[in-house]
Amino acid sequence: MKDVEIIKNIREFVVNHSDDDDIHGFAHVQRVYDLCDKIGTELKANMLILRISALLHDIGRNNESSNTLNKNHATISAEISKGYLKSQFSCLSEQEINQILHCILAHSFSNKIQPLSLEAKILSDVDKLDALGAIGLYRTIGFTIRNKGGIKQLINHLENKILNLKNYLYLDITREIAEERIQIIQDFYNKIKN
Numbered sequence: 001m002k003d004v005e006i007i008k009n010i011r012e013f014v015v016n017h018s019d020d021d022d023i024h025g026f027a028h029v030q031r032v033y034d035l036c037d038k039i040g041t042e043l044k045a046n047m048l049i050l051r052i053s054a055l056l057h058d059i060g061r062n063n064e065s066s067n068t069l070n071k072n073h074a075t076i077s078a079e080i081s082k083g084y085l086k087s088q089f090s091c092l093s094e095q096e097i098n099q100i101l102h103c104i105l106a107h108s109f110s111n112k113i114q115p116l117s118l119e120a121k122i123l124s125d126v127d128k129l130d131a132l133g134a135i136g137l138y139r140t141i142g143f144t145i146r147n148k149g150g151i152k153q154l155i156n157h158l159e160n161k162i163l164n165l166k167n168y169l170y171l172d173i174t175r176e177i178a179e180e181r182i183q184i185i186q187d188f189y190n191k192i193k194n
Contacts, residue, residue, distance in 0.1 A: 001091045006048070006091070013084065040122050049117075050103070050119040053103035053123050057074070057127065060073045060077035073108065078104045085100065103117070103123045128168060132162070133182075133185070163182070
C-alpha cells in the first residue's frame with residue numbers, strides 16, 4: 001500500500017472517530033497535521049511516521065470521558081492506534097508502529113513522557129503550539145466554558161499550563177513560532193488578570 005493511501009485511510013478513520021469541535025476535535029487534528037507536515041518536511045523527518053502520528057494523536061479523546069482508570073488521553077490514543085494499525089496496515093513494520101506509538105504517547109504535556117525521536121519532538125511541540133496564539137486562546141476559553149469554569153478557572157489554566165508551554169518546546173523552529181503566539185496569550189492574560 002502506498003503512503004498516500006495509508007494516510008487517506010487513516011484520515012477517514014480519524015474523521016469518523018473524532019468529535020466535531022474546535023477544541024480537541026478533527027479541526028485541531030488537521031491544524032496539528034498541517035504544521036507537522038510543514039516543519040517535518042523542513043527538518044527532513046520521517047514523514048510517514050509523523051503524518052500517521054499527527055492524525056492519530058488524539059483519537060482517544062472520545063473515550064476519555066468514559067475512562068474509569070483515569071488514563072491520559074495519549075495512552076488511550078496509543079492503545080486504539082496500536083490495535084487499528086496492526087489490524088489494518090500489514091505494510092507497516094513493528095518498528096514503524098512502535099515509533100508512531102512513541103510519538104502519540106510523548107505528545108501530551110501531562111503524560112510526562114520525554115519525546116526521543118525527531119518526529120515525537122515535532123508532534124509534541126506542534127500540539128503545544130496549537131494551544132497558543134489566537135486559536136489557542138479560543139480553545140482555552142472554550143475548554144474552560146465546556147468544563148463549567150469561569151474567569152477564575154480560565155486564569156488558573158493560563159497560569160498553570162498555557163503560559164508555561166513555551167518552556168516545554170524541544171525545537172528551535174517551534175520556539176520561534178511560539179514567540180508571536182505566546183504574546184497574544186500574555187496580552188490577554190495581562191488584561192483579564194487586573
